[in-house]
Amino acid sequence: MSDFSADWLALREPADRAARSSRLARAIADVLADTAELRVVDLAAGTGANMRYLSEHLASHGAGAFQASGVRVQRQSWLLVDRDAALLARVPAPGGPLRCRVETRQVDLATPSEFVKARILDGPALVTASALLDLVSRDWLRSLADRCHEGGASVLFALSYDGRIRWSPDEPEDEAIRELVNSHQRTDKGFGPALGPDATGYAEQCLANLGYRVQREPSDWVLPPASNDLQRQLIEGWAHAAAEIAPARAVSIEGWRSRRVAHVDANRSHLVVGHEDLAAWPLHGAARAGRVGRLGRAG
Numbered sequence: 001m002s003d004f005s006a007d008w009l010a011l012r013e014p015a016d017r018a019a020r021s022s023r024l025a026r027a028i029a030d031v032l033a034d035t036a037e038l039r040v041v042d043l044a045a046g047t048g049a050n051m052r053y054l055s056e057h058l059a060s061h062g063a064g065a066f067q068a069s070g071v072r073v074q075r076q077s078w079l080l081v082d083r084d085a086a087l088l089a090r091v092p093a094p095g096g097p098l099r100c101r102v103e104t105r106q107v108d109l110a111t112p113s114e115f116v117k118a119r120i121l122d123g124p125a126l127v128t129a130s131a132l133l134d135l136v137s138r139d140w141l142r143s144l145a146d147r148c149h150e151g152g153a154s155v156l157f158a159l160s161y162d163g164r165i166r167w168s169p170d171e172p173e174d175e176a177i178r179e180l181v182n183s184h185q186r187t188d189k190g191f192g193p194a195l196g197p198d199a200t201g202y203a204e205q206c207l208a209n210l211g212y213r214v215q216r217e218p219s220d221w222v223l224p225p226a227s228n229d230l231q232r233q234l235i236e237g238w239a240h241a242a243a244e245i246a247p248a249r250a251v252s253i254e255g256w257r258s259r260r261v262a263h264v265d266a267n268r269s270h271l272v273v274g275h276e277d278l279a280a281w282p283l284h285g286a287a288r289a290g291r292v293g294r295l296g297r298a299g
Contacts, residue, residue: 025057045080048091133199137192145206154281163197164274180242
């Protein structure tokens with residue numbers, strides 16, 4: 001399974017927050033509006049960025065709400081799951097008016113027997129993950145969809161890479177590098193051959209076949225020159241991935257990397273990285289969805 005440092009997760013969190021579909025977060029909140037105590041499982045949670053974003057949106061739209069002495073109170077219960085105990089140790093305690101109980105649990109999600117034994121999908125109203133689906137295999141994702149369906153859980157999967165990268169200024173090798181990166185995205189990340197750019201489409205297929213209503217929206221990173229640290233990390237990572245797929249082209253790839261970093265250093269690099277968010281819920285929850293029914297699929 002791919003490993004991510006706390007520094008990398010902190011670097012990408014502002015871009016993630018800016019990119020995510022607030023409409024899909026509202027859609028899920030509407031579906032779960034009658035849930036007095038909302039139980040959420042966050043898979044591959046890292047340091048808790050998904051919870052920090054989503055708990056606010058769920059609370060502001062009434063999910064996990066109840067009346068106490070005439071006062072509307074928000075209550076959520078989150079289980080954050082990751083294989084990296086060091087990342088989970090960085091999850092901050094919840095604060096503010098949100099009554100949010102947080103538990104962390106170290107589980108290797110790539111090991112089916114450990115995943116099942118941990119019983120982490122027993123009973124949540126919502127299963128969520130961020131930047132996970134493109135790392136997993138078809139079998140793993142199909143199994144996850146089945147488990148969510150068995151428990152009647154809604155799902156919200158955010159920021160799955162969809163294969164699109166646009167750089168500005170252009171370089172002649174851009175398209176070739178993108179194709180190599182996408183090939184690398186489909187290699188084994190610990191779960192079997194990864195879905196890579198096909199992840200959201202396959203998730204939609206699995207969930208629709210199980211009777212879920214599914215909504216997708218783009219959640220692209222749009223990175224201006226001021227995002228130079230994140231851009232630089234991405235370029236370095238893509239060059240490394242491309243060289244792993246095509247070692248015979250290492251000289252050309254290094255030239256591309258050098259020119260791309262020069263654009264970043266000169267504060268003239270603009271970058272768009274394509275992602276998608278997906279929300280889905282069992283049809284028995286559709287009547288509570290309110291404005292969800294008016295959401296159209298975008299992207």
